[in-house]
Amino acid sequence: MSCLVWAGGDSAGSGGGGGRVSQKPITPTTLISASAGSGKTYQLAGRFLRVLLEPDPSGGRVDPTCVLATTFTRAAAGEILSRVLGWLARAVFDPEKRHQLGRVPGAKREPTAAECAEVLEAMTQRMHRLQIGTMDGIFAKVSRSFGPSVGLPSIWTIALPEKAAELAESAVDELLEGKAGLRIRQAWRKFKGKAPALGMKAQLMEEFEELRLELRGIVSDGAWEKDAGPLRLAEKEAERLRKFLAGFAPPKSRHWAGNMEKLQQMLVRPPRLVDLLDSSVLRRMALGERKFDKSDMPEPFVQHFFGVVESAKKEMIRLHHVRESALLALAVEYDRARSAQSYGSGSYTFREIEAAALRVAKGRKSDDLYFRLDGRIAHLLLDEFQDTSRGQFGFFDPLLQETVAKGGHVLVVGDRKQSIYGWRGSDPRLLREVEGLLPGVNREVLSESFRSSRAVLAAVDQAFEGLEMSALFHEKGKEKIALSHAAREWSEDYQKHRSAPQAASQSGKVVLYVRPGGSSDEVRAAVLAQVVERAKFHSEKEKGSLGILCRTHVLIPGILAGLKRCGVEASGEGGNPLTDSPAVEMILSMLTWLDHPGHSAGRYHVCAGGMAEVFGCAEVPACPPKEDPIGHEYIQRLRKEIVEKGLAEVLALWVRQKMWREFGTAHDQMRCAQLVEIARSFDEGGG
Structure with a gap:
C-alpha cells in the first residue's frame, strides 16, 4: 500500500491552481492509500503535470524548475521524467491523453493542445535545470554549492x-x-x-x-x-548471603532449585555486582516482580537480596x-x-555528503539554499518516503512546511511494506507523522492492482491480513510486546487487495510452502531443494520460461548449481561478487598468503583445504612451525613463477587441473574463469 499525500493550493484567480495563495486558505490535503501496482507512477506524473498546466496566481505558468521531485534510485527518477515528458508530448497530438490530464484529481479542466505544447517547450528548454532526481543527488548538489563552508574541499568525488x-x-x-x-x-x-x-x-x-x-x-x-x-560484591555481603542460602528452603517448583544452586556457585567468591542479574530470579526482582516460576518469592529471600539487587541495578546503569x-x-x-x-x-561516501547537506539545512535560511540550488522550490514531490531517515527528513521538513504555508503543492509517496533501507536508518513511521504537518488530510484508497492476478493478491492477503494474530508474535502463550505492537500498527494500515478487470482475467496460481528448520542454514537448504525441484518439474512438464526471484543474492549461486546438476539450463542476474564461489575464495587465500607470508589463516585455508596438491604445496605444513624453511622456499618459488609467467597463466594452470575441476561445481569453474580474465587484465596493465 502506497500513501500519496497531496496538498493543493488554489488561488483566487479565474483559472485557479498551482502557485501561491493570496487570500483563500489552501485546500484540504489528501492521503491516498495505493496498493502495489495500482498506478502510482501514473498518479505521480499526472499530479506533476497538473502543477505545470494550471496557471499561477499571476496568470502565467509555474516554472518547471520550481518543482522538486525526489526518489531513491536514478532508475526511478528517470522513469518519472520519462512518463511526464512522454505523456505531455503525446497530449499535444492526442485528444485522449489531454482528456486523461483533465481527469487527474484536482484538475480544473482539460488542457488544450497549445497549453500542452507550451509546457513541453518550457520543460525541454530547462531540461538541464529540472529538479527531478534522487535524494543523494539533491544532497550532492547542495554540498557542492556550500563545499568549503561545511568542511568539504572545493573538488571532490x-x-x-x-x-x-x-x-x-x-x-x-x-x-x-x-x-x-x-x-x-x-x-x-x-x-x-x-x-x-x-x-x-x-x-x-x-x-x-x-x-x-x-x-x-x-x-x-x-x-x-x-x-x-566493575564493582564486586563485598566479602561480608557474600558471606551473609551464603549463610542464608545454606538454610533456605526454596519453593518446590521446577526452576527454583536450579536457580538457588546457581546463586550458591556464584557466591563462592564475591562476584561482580552486575553478574548477579544473570540469575533469573534476581533479574525478576530487579524488574519489580515478586513472583518466579509461578510461585511467590518468599519474604526472607526478598529481604536478604533486595539491597544487593538494587546495588546491582545501579552498577549496571553506571x-x-x-x-x-x-x-x-x-x-x-x-x-x-x-x-x-x-x-x-x-x-x-553518499552518507558523508548527506551529513554535509544536513548541516547546510540546519544553519541557513531557505533563500540562501534556493540561491545555491539555482532555483526556488515552490512545489515538492517526495517519492518512496518510507525509506526516508530522520536525518533526511530534517533536511526536507523546513521545505515541506514552507511549501504548504505558501500554498504550494506537496506530494509525499510511500509504502510501509516496501521499507527496505532500515540499514540506512529509514523510518516508515514518518509516513504517519508527516500527516500532522499537512492540515485537513482527507483519505482516499486506490485498491485496484493493474499488475497482479487475483491468485497473487489473495496469497498476499492470506499471509499479511490479520498479521497481529500470528503465532510468530507469541511465545508460550505470552505476547511478544514489541513485535505484537508493530504487527498491530501494520494491520491498522493494511488494505485488502483486489485486481483491476484487466489483471483479474490473468490465470495462475500461488502455492506457499512451509518447511521446518532450526537454523538459517537448514532453512536455506530446504528452500534451495524446493526451488530446484519445482523448476525441474516445470522444465519437464510446462511450456514457457520460468523466473525465480530470490530475496537475497546469497541464494542465487546454489540454485544455479542445483539446476545445472539436474540438466536445467539457467542464467543468473544480480551482480554477485566473485567471492560467492568457495574455489575463488581459496585462490584468494593463496594470493593473500603469497603477499603476506605471516598470514596464518590464508595459509591454513590453502594447505588444509584439500587442494594443496593443485597449488604445489602438499609438503608445506598447514600450521607454520617456528622454523619454516619449506614454507619460505615455496613462497619464493611461487613468486618467481608469477614474475616469469604472469599471474593469469599461473591461475590458469591451477584451475585447468583435473583435481580442481572435480573439486568444484560448474558455478565454481565459471567464477574461476572470470578470475583468470581479471588477472589477465592486471598483467596487461603492468601488474
Whole structure:
C-alpha cells in the first residue's frame, strides 16, 4: 500500500491552481492509500503535470524548475521524467491523453493542445535545470554549492565502495599507532567489556563507519577514563548471603532449585555486582516482580537480596554510562581520522555528503539554499518516503512546511511494506507523522492492482491480513510486546487487495510452502531443494520460461548449481561478487598468503583445504612451525613463477587441473574463469 499525500493550493484567480495563495486558505490535503501496482507512477506524473498546466496566481505558468521531485534510485527518477515528458508530448497530438490530464484529481479542466505544447517547450528548454532526481543527488548538489563552508574541499568525488574501504582501513591504521593507539584500545575495552580481539581493525570499521555520522556533535564526558572497573560484591555481603542460602528452603517448583544452586556457585567468591542479574530470579526482582516460576518469592529471600539487587541495578546503569562514554570517544576519534582521509583524497561516501547537506539545512535560511540550488522550490514531490531517515527528513521538513504555508503543492509517496533501507536508518513511521504537518488530510484508497492476478493478491492477503494474530508474535502463550505492537500498527494500515478487470482475467496460481528448520542454514537448504525441484518439474512438464526471484543474492549461486546438476539450463542476474564461489575464495587465500607470508589463516585455508596438491604445496605444513624453511622456499618459488609467467597463466594452470575441476561445481569453474580474465587484465596493465 502506497500513501500519496497531496496538498493543493488554489488561488483566487479565474483559472485557479498551482502557485501561491493570496487570500483563500489552501485546500484540504489528501492521503491516498495505493496498493502495489495500482498506478502510482501514473498518479505521480499526472499530479506533476497538473502543477505545470494550471496557471499561477499571476496568470502565467509555474516554472518547471520550481518543482522538486525526489526518489531513491536514478532508475526511478528517470522513469518519472520519462512518463511526464512522454505523456505531455503525446497530449499535444492526442485528444485522449489531454482528456486523461483533465481527469487527474484536482484538475480544473482539460488542457488544450497549445497549453500542452507550451509546457513541453518550457520543460525541454530547462531540461538541464529540472529538479527531478534522487535524494543523494539533491544532497550532492547542495554540498557542492556550500563545499568549503561545511568542511568539504572545493573538488571532490563520490567514493566507490572499494575506495571507501581503503580510506577506512587507512584511518584505523592511523588510529592504532603509538600512544594514541593504546588509548583507543583502552576505550575499546571499556566499550566492549573485554580486551581487543585480533580482528579489532575490522571491528572498528564495522562499528563506526556509519555510526560516527549519527553521533557527530555528541561529546564524551570522559567517564570511561576514570573508571576503575566493575564493582564486586563485598566479602561480608557474600558471606551473609551464603549463610542464608545454606538454610533456605526454596519453593518446590521446577526452576527454583536450579536457580538457588546457581546463586550458591556464584557466591563462592564475591562476584561482580552486575553478574548477579544473570540469575533469573534476581533479574525478576530487579524488574519489580515478586513472583518466579509461578510461585511467590518468599519474604526472607526478598529481604536478604533486595539491597544487593538494587546495588546491582545501579552498577549496571553506571557501566552502561561508562560504555556510552567510551563509545562516544571512539566515534569522535574515528570520525576525525576518517574525515581526514576523505578530505585528503577528495573522496566521500553518499552518507558523508548527506551529513554535509544536513548541516547546510540546519544553519541557513531557505533563500540562501534556493540561491545555491539555482532555483526556488515552490512545489515538492517526495517519492518512496518510507525509506526516508530522520536525518533526511530534517533536511526536507523546513521545505515541506514552507511549501504548504505558501500554498504550494506537496506530494509525499510511500509504502510501509516496501521499507527496505532500515540499514540506512529509514523510518516508515514518518509516513504517519508527516500527516500532522499537512492540515485537513482527507483519505482516499486506490485498491485496484493493474499488475497482479487475483491468485497473487489473495496469497498476499492470506499471509499479511490479520498479521497481529500470528503465532510468530507469541511465545508460550505470552505476547511478544514489541513485535505484537508493530504487527498491530501494520494491520491498522493494511488494505485488502483486489485486481483491476484487466489483471483479474490473468490465470495462475500461488502455492506457499512451509518447511521446518532450526537454523538459517537448514532453512536455506530446504528452500534451495524446493526451488530446484519445482523448476525441474516445470522444465519437464510446462511450456514457457520460468523466473525465480530470490530475496537475497546469497541464494542465487546454489540454485544455479542445483539446476545445472539436474540438466536445467539457467542464467543468473544480480551482480554477485566473485567471492560467492568457495574455489575463488581459496585462490584468494593463496594470493593473500603469497603477499603476506605471516598470514596464518590464508595459509591454513590453502594447505588444509584439500587442494594443496593443485597449488604445489602438499609438503608445506598447514600450521607454520617456528622454523619454516619449506614454507619460505615455496613462497619464493611461487613468486618467481608469477614474475616469469604472469599471474593469469599461473591461475590458469591451477584451475585447468583435473583435481580442481572435480573439486568444484560448474558455478565454481565459471567464477574461476572470470578470475583468470581479471588477472589477465592486471598483467596487461603492468601488474
